[in-house]
Amino acid sequence: MKALYSFLAVIVLILIATLGVNVANMSSVFGIIVPYLAFVVFVGGFVYRVIKWGKSPVPFRIPTTCGQQKSLPWIKQSKIENPTSALGVIVRMALEILFFRSLFRNTKTELKEGPYGPQLAYGSAKWLWFGSLVFHWSFLIIVIRHLRLFIEPVPFFVQMLDGLDGMLQIGLPPIYLTDLFFVVAVTFLFLRRILIPRVKYISLPADYFPLFMIFSIAVSGILMRYFYKVDIIAIKEFAIGLAQFHPVIPQGIGVIFYVHIFLVSVLFAYFPLSKLMHMGGIFLSPTRNMISNNRMVRHINPWNPVLEVHTYEHYEDEFREKMKKVGLPVEKE
């Protein structure tokens, strides 16, 4: 049901773009105004949310149990999982962001029928990690590859990535490997949500909607590249026009192109409002991004109120004469 709502929402978006361009002739709305708005909402919303997060109190360093903390010299410290140096933290964050280290630790819990009744069993579960890794890396490569349509001359690394991606040279234009990986990975992430009862139970429309959006964006792009061909040269001139703030709507471009960029725009505008913000959030993971030096360094709570302290020295200075008079011992004469 929740999946259905999200699915319908995406279908409605596709219809809006199709009808808007084909029937209402609003290609400049869908080609120019909506993308600009989406970009502004995306950048503004992203920055706003990260700054808002930045303003919230930072908790005390949390040494997680996944690595041996620095201790006695003869106990081997886990320098990356429980780092006491900035370098260790950088490596830990890099592993987290580039290779999803925490997700790699994912386990599954099952009740199994043992000899003495049901038994709790834990096992390694790497499929989610693997699917996510394929998904995110393909996504990144696809985004970088799109730069070839936005900048002229095309830098070498984009050309190289493009060549690598099409290295199997199947068909003309050659099939991109990431296109295949991407669709398979999104499908996997979706099936996981509807086929595993526990995951299905906790899935919300906000979990399905991005999946459907991303899937539709991928499919529209693939259709455009391999089936309903569009004039790439005209599109590149249009894209550069957008980047130069002189956009000119290309002539004779199929509606599939508008569907594609409308979905992308909606996804971008939706990004800061949604769980997709984990792109920025992962950098602020409190259990990952702080040096585990709780007991090596004195940490002063940054939001402690500034109290006026009356130390004993001050006290004695103030009352020395009176203290002497009544015969109380004083430290300084």
Next chain:
Amino acid sequence: MYKGGKIIAALIIFVAFLTFPIFYNLGKANAGPDVPVVQQTATTQCVEPAEYMRANHMQLLNKWRDSFVQQGKTEYVNSQGKTFEISLQSCLQCHSTGTVPNAGGASIPASNTGGVSNPALNTSDQFCVSCHNYASVKPTCWSCHSGPEGATK
């Protein structure tokens, strides 16, 4: 903000990445590729209409290749009933240096008898290449097939 400096610095880098195309294209002309114009007359049109070719020529070539290599066909009948010889050289008959002398000697004067190429306009032999550079595509065809001068670049 706690660790505000680092967060702001990271955000600035992020926004710089996002606006990279804006700065990269700043002040450049949005001119598109410099594709040599091929004059179209009643008798000399492209294999299929030019709008179709612009987006679909690679698929047409793929079809040509398959029908030549797999089915042994040597001729292609286009949507208007005109017949073309299936060969990459057919394309180059019209899309090549034309009569402009070519130092590399790789142009094919013999196939230029159609008189399609207008030497005044068609001063470049970069028909395929200029477009492909612009779109950042590098067909590998010319590593085996003989192509127009400059196609291998």
